[in-house]
Structures are given as structure tokens and as C-alpha cells.
Amino acid sequence: MRRELLLALRRPSDVATALLFFVIVASLFPLGIGAEPERLRSIAPGVIWVAALLSAMLSLGRLFAADHADGTLEQMLLGAAPLGLIVAAKTAAHWLVSGLPLVLIAPLIAVQYDVAARLYGVLAVSLLLGTPVLSFIGAIGAALTLGLRGGGVLLSLLVLPLYVPVLILGAGAVAMADAGLAAGGQLELLGALLIMAAAFTPWATAAALRISSE
Amino acid sequence: MLEAKDLECERGGRKLFGGLSLALGPGALLRVAGANGSGKTSLLRILCGLLAPSAGEVRWKGERIASLREEFSRELVYLGHAAAVKDDLTPAENLDIACRLAGLAVERQAVEKALENFSVPARPVRKLSQGQRRRAALARLSLSAAVPLWLLDEPLAALDASAAAQVEALVREHVTRGGAVAYTTHQATGLDGAARVIEL
Numbered sequence: 001m002r003r004e005l006l007l008a009l010r011r012p013s014d015v016a017t018a019l020l021f022f023v024i025v026a027s028l029f030p031l032g033i034g035a036e037p038e039r040l041r042s043i044a045p046g047v048i049w050v051a052a053l054l055s056a057m058l059s060l061g062r063l064f065a066a067d068h069a070d071g072t073l074e075q076m077l078l079g080a081a082p083l084g085l086i087v088a089a090k091t092a093a094h095w096l097v098s099g100l101p102l103v104l105i106a107p108l109i110a111v112q113y114d115v116a117a118r119l120y121g122v123l124a125v126s127l128l129l130g131t132p133v134l135s136f137i138g139a140i141g142a143a144l145t146l147g148l149r150g151g152g153v154l155l156s157l158l159v160l161p162l163y164v165p166v167l168i169l170g171a172g173a174v175a176m177a178d179a180g181l182a183a184g185g186q187l188e189l190l191g192a193l194l195i196m197a198a199a200f201t202p203w204a205t206a207a208a209l210r211i212s213s214e
Numbered sequence: 215m216l217e218a219k220d221l222e223c224e225r226g227g228r229k230l231f232g233g234l235s236l237a238l239g240p241g242a243l244l245r246v247a248g249a250n251g252s253g254k255t256s257l258l259r260i261l262c263g264l265l266a267p268s269a270g271e272v273r274w275k276g277e278r279i280a281s282l283r284e285e286f287s288r289e290l291v292y293l294g295h296a297a298a299v300k301d302d303l304t305p306a307e308n309l310d311i312a313c314r315l316a317g318l319a320v321e322r323q324a325v326e327k328a329l330e331n332f333s334v335p336a337r338p339v340r341k342l343s344q345g346q347r348r349r350a351a352l353a354r355l356s357l358s359a360a361v362p363l364w365l366l367d368e369p370l371a372a373l374d375a376s377a378a379a380q381v382e383a384l385v386r387e388h389v390t391r392g393g394a395v396a397y398t399t400h401q402a403t404g405l406d407g408a409a410r411v412i413e414l
Contacts, residue, residue: 071296077264078287080317214265 014062018098019105022055026109037114044113045123045174051109052102052127053163056134059098060159061152063090063142064209073213083206091139091202092132099131115178122177122187129190130170136197137162143208166193215239215275215394216261216363222269223256230256231414232269238363238394243385245406246398248414254398255295257414258365261396262292274363288317290363297351301340305329305350308339312354320357328353332377345372352377355384364388366397379404 029047030040067073076086106127107120115123141159145151173186215238222232230253238244246254259265261272263279263286272279279286299308306325313320329336332349339347352369364385370378382404385395389408397405 069296070300071294071298072300074264074292074294074296075298075312075315078262078290078292079315080284080288081315082284086315 025051049171060138084202088202095135126170136201146212220270224268240392243409244396245409252414297347
């Protein structure tokens, strides 16, 4: 994991790309549908979440591709630690550089949409719980489509449907809080999803990697 | 130590080899020879468990390698076609990570000494030539004396004479130490006199 972070530090542009993409996508909506505060406020949670989803997709393709190309993936497959652990560390590092920045910048986007200040907390917590799930689930897709021609498109087709529950729960939590209801239920479900994803997907990813690197 | 029985390999619907059996004991040196595309790399990948053979099995000290997994991985060094070094890191960082991944605890000084022996400059790998990258990867061998099995895919490709001699010396040393080495090549090397040859 230290290695992944080190690599990310040497390549700040990759991190910046995902983040800028998120900001730009989220900023396109007001331009497209007009600057009516009431309408913007009501679509804000959904827009922010969809932008986060797309931005997570954008960086997924690179998760294993570079390692596959230069042969380091083979060394990971032959590593002394169980492959699932290595994958979990890699995915966690991927989230730290692609997911965490989104969580941190989301309140800024929320300001743009004139979201009530009391919702910032729920929005940030929902993204904090949800974006790692996106990384973990996406890793399976990235491993499965490794080395395929047109893998990027296939990856989106595979992974986006699996992101739907996270999107519904995440955007739902913010919408609930906005309506003055308790968002705890949605957030707890997101937390449960995160725990399950962290516990099981690395092993699925590891199996997929073994298959696609044959 | 390593035994393979009736291995058969099929790639893309074409049978590369079949009925191949081999055994590598302590001190064994094996050269896998053959033309391009004859399955040399596939054989090595089967031996280290990266590729499943379409028939037959590989055993390490009597156990199937598929059931050993990491326990087997810890006992081998596989250096493939690609140098497995990251462009954005220095050779020392690369080597340190490779050893850590393989479960070897190495000192900073040992890493630097190994790279010095192979005269790899301390610049990011992106700025190194193909041969220097190769050297940076092969420097791992001088830190892997304790690992019994070495599987080397074209170890001498892209190396100049002095680096090639150094790799050959390391391999010879490892074999006298009681390790086992299998390597592929289609060129003649200084090791060929001592090696058993499998022609694919």
C-alpha cells in the first residue's frame, strides 16, 4: 500500500484528473438546466452522487492495467502475502487517492447548489461510506476486464449496474435528511455494504486477477 | 524438489507441448530451449503457478502447487519477460518493494549494494535504458540466495557481456549452494555446458 501511495505521489496528475472530472461534471448540470435555486437544491444530492460514481469509474481502468503491462502484477500473484490482502491494500490506496478527495471537495459543490448547511454532514458521511464501496466493487470489474480489447466500455457495463444500490442509498440519505427525516437507516445500510465489500470483494478480485492474467 | 508430470499446454486452441515431465532436485540447472512461440515462457509460467496446464500437474516437495499457493510462492523467484519495475520509482525503491512482496526482509544497504554490483544508476527507472531496467530487475537475484527455486525467463536478453557474466556467476553460485534454476533462452549462453536441456 505504501508503494501505491508513493506511485500516486509521483503521478499527481492522475489524482487531479479524477477530482477535476468530478467538479466539472457536477458543474455542468446548473449550466444545462438553468440556475433556479429551488430546482438545483432538489437535484443536488443525486447530481453529486452520480458525478462521484462517474469519476470513480474513470480511474478504475488504471487500477491494475499498469501493473499488468509492466509485469509487476505477476510478482503480486507470486507474492508471499495472500493475493486478497494485496488487492485490498491496492484498492484502499486507490480510494485514498481517488475517493477521499471527492469526499473532501463535495461540500464545496454543495455550496454551488445552495444545499442547506445542515446537510453537509450527511452528504460527507454518505460519500465517506459509499465511495470505498465503489472502489471495492469496481476492482472486481477492473480485474475481470484486464487485458481485454475495449475493456473500458465493458468495465462500465459490468460495474455501473452494481453501483446502483450505493447510489440509491447515498443520494437517498441526503434527500431524507433534507426532508427532515432521520438518514441513519440509509447510512447504516451503506456502512453494512462497506463492511461486506471490504471483507469479500478482495477475494473475488484476486480470483478474477488469476483468471485474467493466465 | 520440483516435479512436473505429463504437462500439456494449449494456447489459443493450439497445442504447444504435451506429455512433458521433468524434475528439478537440489543443485539442478535446467535450460528450456526452443524456437520463438514454442512455449518456453508458458512452461515457466506453469511451473511457477501463474498458468494452469491443460493437463498434468506440478508438485513442490510432493504437494500440488495449486494447493500450496503462497507457501510455494515464497520459495521461488520468477523473473519474467517484462522487467516488473515501475517507471516512476527509483531502482532501489523498486527492488525494495519486490523483495517485500516476496516476503524477504532486506536492509537498505543490501539493496543498494546489489544495485551497485549491477552498476544500475540511481535515477528513476523512466530514464534508464532497456538493459539497465533488466539489470535493475536481475539485481533481485543477488538478494535471493535463500530462495531455493529460481525460474528465469530469458535472463540474458538485452544484457551486455559483463552483466551477462554476472548473472551467470550468480546462477552458478546458486546451483552449487544447492538451489535449483530453470531458465529459458534461444541463444547460447555460458551456462549451457552445465545445464540439462529440454527442447520444446
